[in-house]
Amino acid sequence: MSTEQYNEGLVTHHPAFIDGHSVDIPTLKILQQDGTVYEGAELPDIDQALAERIYKTLVFHRVLDERMIAAQRQGRVSFYMAALGEEAASVGSAAGLADQDMIMAQYREQGALMYRGFTLDQFMNQLFSNEQDLGKGRQMPIHYGSNELNYMTISSPLGTQIPQAAGYAYGQKMQGKDAVTICYFGEGAASEGDFHAGLNMAAVHQAPVIFFCRNNGYAISTPAEEQFAGNGIASRGVGYGIKTLRIDGNDILAVLKATQEARKYCIEEGKPVVIEAMSYRLGAHSTSDDPTGYRTKEEEEKWQAHDPILRMKQWMLNQSWWTEEQDSEIFEQLREDVLAALKVAEKIDKPALEDLVSDVYDQVPEMLEQQLNELKAHIKKYPDAYPVTSGRIK
Amino acid sequence: MAQMNLLQAINNALDIAMAEDDSTLCFGEDVGYFGGVFRATSGLQEKYGKARCFNTPLVEQGILGFANGLAAQGSRPIAEIQFADYIFPAFDQIVNESAKFRYRSGNEFDVGRLTIRTPYGGGIHGGLYHSQSPEAYFAHTPGLKIVVPRNPYQAKGLLLAAIRDDNPVLFFEPKRLYRAAVGEVPEEDYQLPLGKAEIVKQGSDVTLLAWGAQMEIIEKAADMAEADGISCEVIDLRSILPWDVETIANSVRKTGRFVISQEAPLTAGFASEIAATIQQECFLHLESPIARVCGLDTPYPLALEKEYQADHLKVYEAIKRSMDY
Numbered sequence: 001m002s003t004e005q006y007n008e009g010l011v012t013h014h015p016a017f018i019d020g021h022s023v024d025i026p027t028l029k030i031l032q033q034d035g036t037v038y039e040g041a042e043l044p045d046i047d048q049a050l051a052e053r054i055y056k057t058l059v060f061h062r063v064l065d066e067r068m069i070a071a072q073r074q075g076r077v078s079f080y081m082a083a084l085g086e087e088a089a090s091v092g093s094a095a096g097l098a099d100q101d102m103i104m105a106q107y108r109e110q111g112a113l114m115y116r117g118f119t120l121d122q123f124m125n126q127l128f129s130n131e132q133d134l135g136k137g138r139q140m141p142i143h144y145g146s147n148e149l150n151y152m153t154i155s156s157p158l159g160t161q162i163p164q165a166a167g168y169a170y171g172q173k174m175q176g177k178d179a180v181t182i183c184y185f186g187e188g189a190a191s192e193g194d195f196h197a198g199l200n201m202a203a204v205h206q207a208p209v210i211f212f213c214r215n216n217g218y219a220i221s222t223p224a225e226e227q228f229a230g231n232g233i234a235s236r237g238v239g240y241g242i243k244t245l246r247i248d249g250n251d252i253l254a255v256l257k258a259t260q261e262a263r264k265y266c267i268e269e270g271k272p273v274v275i276e277a278m279s280y281r282l283g284a285h286s287t288s289d290d291p292t293g294y295r296t297k298e299e300e301e302k303w304q305a306h307d308p309i310l311r312m313k314q315w316m317l318n319q320s321w322w323t324e325e326q327d328s329e330i331f332e333q334l335r336e337d338v339l340a341a342l343k344v345a346e347k348i349d350k351p352a353l354e355d356l357v358s359d360v361y362d363q364v365p366e367m368l369e370q371q372l373n374e375l376k377a378h379i380k381k382y383p384d385a386y387p388v389t390s391g392r393i394k
Numbered sequence: 395m396a397q398m399n400l401l402q403a404i405n406n407a408l409d410i411a412m413a414e415d416d417s418t419l420c421f422g423e424d425v426g427y428f429g430g431v432f433r434a435t436s437g438l439q440e441k442y443g444k445a446r447c448f449n450t451p452l453v454e455q456g457i458l459g460f461a462n463g464l465a466a467q468g469s470r471p472i473a474e475i476q477f478a479d480y481i482f483p484a485f486d487q488i489v490n491e492s493a494k495f496r497y498r499s500g501n502e503f504d505v506g507r508l509t510i511r512t513p514y515g516g517g518i519h520g521g522l523y524h525s526q527s528p529e530a531y532f533a534h535t536p537g538l539k540i541v542v543p544r545n546p547y548q549a550k551g552l553l554l555a556a557i558r559d560d561n562p563v564l565f566f567e568p569k570r571l572y573r574a575a576v577g578e579v580p581e582e583d584y585q586l587p588l589g590k591a592e593i594v595k596q597g598s599d600v601t602l603l604a605w606g607a608q609m610e611i612i613e614k615a616a617d618m619a620e621a622d623g624i625s626c627e628v629i630d631l632r633s634i635l636p637w638d639v640e641t642i643a644n645s646v647r648k649t650g651r652f653v654i655s656q657e658a659p660l661t662a663g664f665a666s667e668i669a670a671t672i673q674q675e676c677f678l679h680l681e682s683p684i685a686r687v688c689g690l691d692t693p694y695p696l697a698l699e700k701e702y703q704a705d706h707l708k709v710y711e712a713i714k715r716s717m718d719y
């Protein structure tokens with residue numbers, strides 16, 4: 001398109017600058033906190049079975065997070081990151097996808113992986129970096145990944161998955177696959193250069209990717225107003241020429257509806273979409289962080305009242321799809337299950353010494369073979385100093 | 395003198411630098427009110443205001459590009475990169491811009507007032523993205539200075555020298571020692587020279603060299619070797635670029651044996667550069683091959699961190715091999 005084709009729109013003869021906030025961005029809301037639906041709201045595709053699956057995933061998420069934060073405090077696991085209060089964003093969006101769609105997440109989207117069916121034991125094995133962890137105990141806790149479930153293994157450097165998602169989606173389209181890619185990131189990570197590169201690549205090359213921003217108000221201690229000055233992340237989607245939608249991220253029906261529509265558009269038009277889910281990080285950034293140092297209890301309490309899980313539960317009760325008895329039963333059962341799985345996983349051996357040098361390349365090169373052999377000889381000499389591996393050297 | 399840990403020493407140096415020069419600014423991710431995720435900048439925003447100590451958006455290339463601009467203008471930016479593992483998005487700004495500003499402009503412009511602080515290194519259960527020691531990537535770049543302190547006293551004196559130096563300086567802070575290393579630190583202003591190694595302990599049989607957190611490891615190995623009757627000369631390199639060839643070469647000429655240890659992987663680490671130079675300088679004095687004790691040539695692992703590390707036992711074994719050669 002040459003510059004002549006720009007729509008001139010309104011013509012002005014005075015310099016009338018526009019700013020981000022003068023462009024209104026509507027927010028999609030469907031479900032109210034009391035479990036009733038806004039009048040005239042358009043519902044997503046959902047039946048009782050889907051609603052139950054979503055709700056059970058939300059509860060699993062809540063229970064695992066609470067239990068693992070406690071386990072970290074007891075020194076049983078080294079680190080953890082919860083998504084308290086924003087579970088609906090990842091679970092609801094995953095529910096709007098098809099199994100063959102690729103998920104490329106940041107780290108606070110365990111909910112999407114739970115929805116896909118990653119088992120409790122698989123979560124635990126990663127968290128305890130034992131020999132059954134699919135990632136072979138190489139990464140910190142919460143860096144999950146599963147090829148089988150189309151969930152790309154998490155990488156810590158922020159934003160790097162964003163341009164990758166554009167490339168992945170472009171490949172899916174080129175190969176005629178009935179699949180899209182969803183790419184999650186926080187509003188903090190959206191400041192990275194990779195965000196801008198990724199959106200621009202996807203827009204220009206028409207990649208069917210759903211860029212899903214969890215705008216939870218904070219990047220560690222940095223509040224959103226110190227992160228960007230414009231109208232959130234949604235305004236940037238528009239700036240890059242990408243169809244964009246802002247939603248209430250704590251409203252499971254809005255998240256589901258938005259993702260279902262976004263997927264349909266990506267497949268039919270072969271183009272990207274930006275979704276900005278407005279939410280709040282209720283807990284600490286991670287177990288290494290203490291939010292009392294940078295925000296008030298009152299602020300947190302305000303958001304506690306927007307609990308997405310309670311909101312969905314109310315709706316389920318109103319629909320007569322769920323009962324209070326079922327609710328307490330499932331919470332209790334999950335708490336027991338999580339504790340039992342934790343006890344098993346923490347006793348499983350660490351990965352074998354060989355896993356130190358495998359997967360650096362497709363095959364272990366000679367120089368690494370040699371380094372491994374020297375290491376084995378060294379450990380045999382000082383077995384007490386390396387108790388995790390010394391007894392198991394082959 | 396006061397007792398300070400490494401973080402307090404750094405905070406104290408930043409405080410002195412900000413007090414003496416209004417154009418000194420500290421910024422980076424979470425650096426402002428919160429004082430940084432490790433708290434190196436705590437209290438500075440309260441004292442010097444939001445305009446001089448602030449949070450940046452989460453964009454390392456932006457932080458360094460912004461810092462380059464400030465330094466070119468004549469301000470004195472001290473930019474923090476939250477973890478050295480996340481310095482790579484800013485690689486272009488550092489390697490192509492900070493390092494070459496003066497050279498490419500015929501000294502019309504420079505960013506000599508720039509200091510980049512970043513925590514590096516392993517041993518904290520951080521896995522591959524919170525444990526890297528990337529000094530060698532930058533050491534390949536003419537125009538930068540690279541400094542690594544080993545304790546609170548060094549950290550304060552070297553950081554003040556780095557801030558006042560008229561070249562862009564990368565200051566790698568051993569995060570494993572942030573709270574673990576406590577020592578006497580003068581409250582007043584002082585500087586330690588950049589580009590100078592420090593002989594920490596005199597010895598006659600073998601020279602041991604490291605920098606930063608790895609110093610603790612070679613000192614422990616030296617103690618074990620001394621118990622066997624081996625006399626070790628222990629040297630802290632302190633500055634990676636430019637580095638003190640003379641002090642190291644003199645020591646190796648005296649002892650005839652040389653063991654270098656670094657946290658980073660073996661291949662193309664800075665130990666390799668040192669080994670090549672010292673071999674050239676001291677060839678006829680060497681009684682055994684120069685030994686490098688390093689991390690494996692793999693990313694930094696999580697579960698098998700202990701096995702991966704160039705720990706004191708591996709250094710001790712290298713000393714004995716060098717003696718028995």
Ligand SMILES: Cc1ncc(C[n+]2csc(CCOP(=O)(O)OP(=O)(O)O)c2C)c(N)n1
Pocket residue numbers: 108156157158185186187188189190214216218219220281285423452454476480483
């Ligand atoms: C390139 C890079 N820089 C810095 C970090 C350190 N870091 C980890 S998480 C984080 C904050 C991310 O905030 P946001 O994207 O808003 O996501 P949230 O944690 O709020 O879900 C930072 C600064 C990192 N992982 N990668």
